[in-house]
Amino acid sequence: MLRYILWRIAVMIPTLIMISMLVFTIIELPPGDFFESYVEELRAIGEKADTQEIEDLKARYGFDKPAPLRYFDWVANFVRGDFGYSFEYRMPVADVVGDRVWLTVLVSTVTIIVTWLIAFPIGIYSATHKYSWGDYGLTLVGLIGIAVPNFILALVMMYFANIWFGTSIGHLMEPSFINEPMSWAKLKSILEHLWIPVIIIGTAGTAGMVRRVRANLLDEMHKQYVTTARAKGLHPFRTLMKYPFRMSLNFFISDIGSILPSIISGAEITAVVLSLETTGPMLIRALQNQDMYLAGSFLMFLAILTVIGVLVSDIALAILDPRIRLQGGRTK
Amino acid sequence: MSDRTPSSSTHFVSGAPFDPYLVEADNDRGGSHASQLRLTWWRFRRHKLALISAILLLAAYLAIIVIEFLAPYNVATRNVDNIYAPPQQVHLFHEGAFVGPFVYGRTMTLDMKTLRRNYTDDTADIQKLRFFCRGDGYRFWNMVEGNLHLVCPAEDGEFFLLGTDRLGRDVLSRILYGARISLTIGLLGVMTSFVLGIVIGGLAGYWGGWFDMAVQRVTEVLQSIPSIPLWLAMAAIMPADWSPLVVYLGITFILGLLDWTGLARAVRSKLLALREEDYVLAAQMMGAKSPRIIGRHLVPGFMSHLIASATLTIPGMILGETTLSFLGLGIRPPITSWGVLLTEARTVNVVALYPWLLFPVIPVIVIILAFNFMGDGLRDAADPYN
Numbered sequence: 001m002l003r004y005i006l007w008r009i010a011v012m013i014p015t016l017i018m019i020s021m022l023v024f025t026i027i028e029l030p031p032g033d034f035f036e037s038y039v040e041e042l043r044a045i046g047e048k049a050d051t052q053e054i055e056d057l058k059a060r061y062g063f064d065k066p067a068p069l070r071y072f073d074w075v076a077n078f079v080r081g082d083f084g085y086s087f088e089y090r091m092p093v094a095d096v097v098g099d100r101v102w103l104t105v106l107v108s109t110v111t112i113i114v115t116w117l118i119a120f121p122i123g124i125y126s127a128t129h130k131y132s133w134g135d136y137g138l139t140l141v142g143l144i145g146i147a148v149p150n151f152i153l154a155l156v157m158m159y160f161a162n163i164w165f166g167t168s169i170g171h172l173m174e175p176s177f178i179n180e181p182m183s184w185a186k187l188k189s190i191l192e193h194l195w196i197p198v199i200i201i202g203t204a205g206t207a208g209m210v211r212r213v214r215a216n217l218l219d220e221m222h223k224q225y226v227t228t229a230r231a232k233g234l235h236p237f238r239t240l241m242k243y244p245f246r247m248s249l250n251f252f253i254s255d256i257g258s259i260l261p262s263i264i265s266g267a268e269i270t271a272v273v274l275s276l277e278t279t280g281p282m283l284i285r286a287l288q289n290q291d292m293y294l295a296g297s298f299l300m301f302l303a304i305l306t307v308i309g310v311l312v313s314d315i316a317l318a319i320l321d322p323r324i325r326l327q328g329g330r331t332k
Numbered sequence: 333m334s335d336r337t338p339s340s341s342t343h344f345v346s347g348a349p350f351d352p353y354l355v356e357a358d359n360d361r362g363g364s365h366a367s368q369l370r371l372t373w374w375r376f377r378r379h380k381l382a383l384i385s386a387i388l389l390l391a392a393y394l395a396i397i398v399i400e401f402l403a404p405y406n407v408a409t410r411n412v413d414n415i416y417a418p419p420q421q422v423h424l425f426h427e428g429a430f431v432g433p434f435v436y437g438r439t440m441t442l443d444m445k446t447l448r449r450n451y452t453d454d455t456a457d458i459q460k461l462r463f464f465c466r467g468d469g470y471r472f473w474n475m476v477e478g479n480l481h482l483v484c485p486a487e488d489g490e491f492f493l494l495g496t497d498r499l500g501r502d503v504l505s506r507i508l509y510g511a512r513i514s515l516t517i518g519l520l521g522v523m524t525s526f527v528l529g530i531v532i533g534g535l536a537g538y539w540g541g542w543f544d545m546a547v548q549r550v551t552e553v554l555q556s557i558p559s560i561p562l563w564l565a566m567a568a569i570m571p572a573d574w575s576p577l578v579v580y581l582g583i584t585f586i587l588g589l590l591d592w593t594g595l596a597r598a599v600r601s602k603l604l605a606l607r608e609e610d611y612v613l614a615a616q617m618m619g620a621k622s623p624r625i626i627g628r629h630l631v632p633g634f635m636s637h638l639i640a641s642a643t644l645t646i647p648g649m650i651l652g653e654t655t656l657s658f659l660g661l662g663i664r665p666p667i668t669s670w671g672v673l674l675t676e677a678r679t680v681n682v683v684a685l686y687p688w689l690l691f692p693v694i695p696v697i698v699i700i701l702a703f704n705f706m707g708d709g710l711r712d713a714a715d716p717y718n
Contacts, residue, residue: 011549018553026565140701147647147700149654152674152693159683261558268560269655273678284659287564299561306556 001318008314012307019307020078023299024071027292038087074293078300084293088286093297097279101301104278106190108263111198115205122206123213128240130218142207154200154273161196197276201267205259216251220244250320256313260306375713382709385702392699396512402482403505404491406468407668411490411500413440417451419495419503419688426458434460435491448685459489495688497676506668507692513669515699517584517653518646524588526642529595534626536596537603544600551593560659562590563652567661576667583662587649598641602634643707647700654696670696 039054077084083093122142126135220226221244229239268280275281279298286295377383395402411417420435437457441450467484471477485491494503536547554562566586570579606612607630615625631638650670656662657671658678665672673692676682682689 015549015552015556018549019556022553022557026561029565029569143701143704144697146704147651147697148693149651149658149674149696151655151658151678152690155677155680155683156690158680162680162684261556264558268558269658272659283561284564287561295561299557302558303553303556307552310552310556 004318005315008311012311015307016304019303020075020300021071023296023303024074026299027287027290027296028067074296078297083297086286086291086294088289088291088294093294096282096294097297097301100277100279100282103190103276104264104267104280107194107197107201107267107276107278108260110194111202111205111263111267112259114198115202115209118202119206119209119213123210124217124240124245126210126214127217127221135214138210142210145203145207148203149269150200150204151269151273153203154270157196157200158274197267197270197274200270200274201263205263212251213248216248217244220247250317253313253316253320256309256316260309261302264302372713376709379709379712381705382713385705385709388702389699389706392511392515392702395508396515399508399512400470400472400478401480403502403508404467404481404483404485404493405502405505406470407501407506407509408666409468409501409505411492411496411502413500414490414492414496415500416449416498416686417490417492417496417500418686420490420492422461422493426455431458432460434458435485435489437489459486459491461491462486494691495686497686497689503673503688503691506673507670507695510668510670510673510692511695513580513663513667514650514653514671514696517580517587517669518649518703520581520584521587521591521649522642522646524585525591525595525645526588526638528588528592530599530631530638532592533596533599534603534631535622537600538607538622538626538630540604547596547600551597554590554593559590559652560655563587563656564659564661566590567656576664580663580667583653583656584649587652591645591649594645595638595641599631599634599638602637603630606630606633637711640707640710643703643710647703650696650700 074084083097085091086093086096089096122138126138129135217240221240223244226239226244229243230236234242264280267278268284270276271278271280272284279302283295283298285291286298376386417438417440420438422433422435424430424433426434436453436455437459438451439454441452442448443450462484463482465481465484466479467481469477469479483491492502492504494507496502497506532547536544563586566589567583570582574582603626612625612629615629620628653662653669654671654674657669657675660675663669663672670692674690674696677686677689
């Protein structure tokens, strides 16, 4: 077991190195850099750019150096906890990101938990009532959840919340709390605003989850051990929960790692439409403006969270299922 | 063998001449001799919803060939007198008398307080729809001149079944033209990811070793970064001066390039199991090279699974295109896709004032549902012996 865990941790290192290269490429690829577009912008409104300041900044952040050297600088600083400087906000990245990372983690966690709470009962119902009207109806509703683009759902919900409740549902909290330190009142305000993004982001994920719970349960329910348990006279519900359900949890655990990127992808567009104070809109803006250190740090944080998630799910799987541990790799 | 006479024994023996082909056809009815394709088709046919979806999709793909004929207007025809006009209702009866399909003419008044355009039906003005008629001129597939349409408004009349947008362009026609782009973008993207997935996953699963290790890490990397930043970055490298058509091809390529990981993983795990089979060993003994063994002996064995899973990824690509277009990085306006159309409905005001601009969502939902049902049916049918 220990060997397996050590092996998995060792494998993480090349993965992280490759991720950092990919992230650096993503932020380097678009032609030009932040300063070029900044100078252009100033020229467009008829002001002269302070060339001296820009040259200083360029030299300070090594923009005159070739790309590979800058990559090594960036990684070395990142490891030491210096995430660089956001050119657009003119602040260190760590200060800009601040609250937003935690709000993103909050929205994502709540979304994932709500997804599970809804998806598991429905999935179990669908699997035990296969091809019933309830199964078909729930599948259809779920598929519609997958099929509607998130941003349209967000727009329509915003509209109806306005008509029915008379509230504006944009943002994650009352505007007066933005940039305020955390307090009970702020927390309450956040909780009041949280449910809309959670519903919107959660729809697609819930539907996919229901389908997978159903498929996995159906696979297990025809195995012989279930027949044996039924033949012994075990209550059907107990049979279901004790054996097939536990087996079908395997896929669910192996999903923990990859659920985060997909939740965040879905959340970004929603966050733009609802103007939430999460990382999504800021990340997209930073990518579009080539505010490279800000964008790069965001991407690295997300990727590291995911890699850790995958690690945790692999170890949990290995603990649960000896077949995986002995094979020394994931079977999925 | 053909001239058997009835024997004198007590067993009954048919007097008819013996036809060996008939016997074989009889055996075949049990399915034991049917080809894999035929078995798959038999099973697929039983899945009614999947069959209906397949027919619907076939109809949709056939329709995009002749969009110019089906759409009542051209994609860019501007009707300056009908800006933000709501959908018109088609009537059959006028004051109890049957007239045939017609719409009422409308008059527009501008509310000077709210600056909203109000359209009111003028029940005296009956505009009968024409069928197989001459309307907007177009260049069919940009080659042949034509002006024949399935349905057009009455002479000097108008017919906006789904309303018009901010430039007075007919929403129905634009949805139909958008289908041409939105439906093909998924197909081209899936082809890209299909080729990449089979080649990379196939080599990884068959060779194993360091190549497998590297491929697994790359998949892990690509899967641990949210897809939107990847799309953004790749869309941003496409030069702004590319023509919209090249941008369209570029987008399909990007969607495919980031999607092959799931397919590669499926191919790899299948190959890991299959390469231990005896027939692979036999092929190796005969001196077949790995590309031949993979392409000729291994991949056909689970091609049906691959096709089913590819069908299930097309919806994701169609949605991906709407997302990219929504962010302004996808298809650019002279070319019209459903994503481009939905971009028009990006604010709450539009939803409140001109809800008919949300109509492009309906084909998106229908097509995605159809692909999902068809993919489910294909997946169930892909394994006929199960």
